[in-house]
Amino acid sequence: MTDRLPATLDIAIIGAGAAGIAAARAVAGQPLTVAVLEARDRIGGRAHTVGFDGVGLDMGAGWLHSADENLLAARAAAEGFTVDRTPPPWERQAFDHEMSRAEQVEFRTAFAAFEDRVAEAAANGEEGPASSLFEAGNRWNPRIDAISGALNGARFDQVSIRDYDAYRDTGINWRVAEGYGRFVTHLGERLPILTACPVTRIDRSGPALKLHTPRGVVEARAVIVTVPTDLIAREHLRFDPPLPSLVEAAAGLPLGLASKLHMTVAGHQDFSPDSQLWGRTDTADTAGYHLRPFGRPMIEAWFGGDIARQLEAEGQSAFHAFATDELVNLLGSDMRRRLAPVVGSMWGADPWSSGAYSHALPGQAGDRARLKAPVENRIFIAGEATAEAVYGTVHGAWMEGERAAREALAALGLDAGPAPGDEEA
Incomplete structure (x- = not known):
């Protein structure tokens, strides 16, 4: 410095x-x-870790994507950081409250078919909004758009077919236990x-x-x-x-917008570590919930796209109110007293980023x-x-x-x- x-x-x-x-x-x-x-x-920059109760909470970047090819994964270990290889939460839905197991298979099939249509269109030189390749009337279109909020920070009507298809990922995703932001700062x-x-x-x-x-x-x-x-x-x-x-x-x-809210949860033993819930299936205006990241007594809520911008405009407390209502709807009224907000991100309001x-x-x-x-x-x-x-x-x-x-x-x-x-x- x-x-x-x-x-x-x-x-x-x-x-x-x-x-x-x-x-x-x-x-x-x-x-x-x-x-x-x-x-x-x-x-x-947008790799930023804040400390809480002896651990690091990533406010922005949190995953070593394509970790088996990611040059930073090997460097993190070499620099003395702990690379956690626990499978990501999106591979493990908690309970079956949100979708039945049959519905989970149905959604994964619908999403894979959508991505196949994107790949075929891109290979044929087609361009336009990726949402144009939704299957008309498919019940899973809102959920696919919610996933776009996490992947792109925007719904698929704002995402290029060719650009989305150009992204490459090996499917291997790891984390830095001390915090990705701390690792980048260290470098x-x-x-x-x-x-x-x-x-x-x-x-x-x-x-x-x-x-x-x-x-x-x-x-x-x-x-x-x-x-x-x-x-x-x-x-x-x-x-x-x-x-x-x-x-x-x-x-x-x-820049699309993806926002995080870290919360503590009482009685965390009720939840499987590193599992996930989404709030709703009938709208893209919902959030994803990473239950017990690293096994901690916490929930990391993730908001992407339109809902992130709406809540950010209302102020940081709006994220907690929204998350609480969704988790109460999923898991029962006692969640209202079990959750406590710790810290959230406001990347859209950050003048040096304006998004995620x-x-x-x-x-x-x-x-x-x-x-x-x-x-x-x-x-x-x-x-x-x-x-x-x-x-x-x-x-x-x-x-x-x-x-x-x-x-x-x-x-x-x-x-x-x-x-x-x-x-x-």
Whole structure:
């Protein structure tokens, strides 16, 4: 960490989330002056862990997706963190209150058929809202849309067919017991990061890029931008002269909203560890409930898409009221006295994120590639939104930060070395 804003830099990195930290680590050791400028008073971005009763609660990213291929899974263990391989809760419905076992099979069949239709449409070059591939009148369409709220932070009518199909996942999902956010923060320790230093404008009119911040102006030969897409689309980070193509690409990849509420639950022995319930099957405006994560006496509620935005607009207490009503309906009136809120996320209200993770709007599947294209060979964009096959993930953001770092080093005439996995190429 650092407290002083340099006057000049070889590489300025904007944002100290996973992509920014990865980029900073990738250029460390080079004969360059480098600094990471972070708007928040902390690092980690949307990977953020808060402490409670001796444990870490992840407010944003929580899963090592595709863990058998995820480069951060092996690194977490090597850095002394506990990688928990307990199967994810969506593989174990608690009780049979929500859906009977026969209905669970019926839903899984309907969802698989929907994804098959998406894959076939994408293979045929079709594009449009993924919801156009719902089976008319299928009783499970609302539940499929609720799942989209968790996967995309938006309903399927706001999700591109081709972009949704482009996502790849091995189905192996692990967690960091101490907290994914703590792990990402750990990886950022001892890096030259200046917090509480938002960049509001990049002046690219001269031979050096000029980054304007409340602490002053810093000149840089190259800039790696790792802020969320909404900050570019809404021009909270402004380019001068403007870059309309970049802004348009970012606007095609808005951040959906996924919100969490951590609650304690009395009499937790009544619930199977790491199991799940959903509130309703007849509407997408429902929440998912992770019962006893890591075996703890807690419930982690998950709200995605429209319902997350509605509740966030009403204030954090609305999440607890909604969750309580759903769990009372599922499990009985005594749940009202057994639940107590601990902490919740408000990513949509966070001025430095405005949401959780990106989805491509219908017709905008190509915007991930547009967004990551270097500008003048000195401005490089990276983050989960530019990870075309693993968007919305921490490891996707990490790999994109490393990619942008290699491009920046090459632009400055330095050998970036092979990309990870290409050493034998």
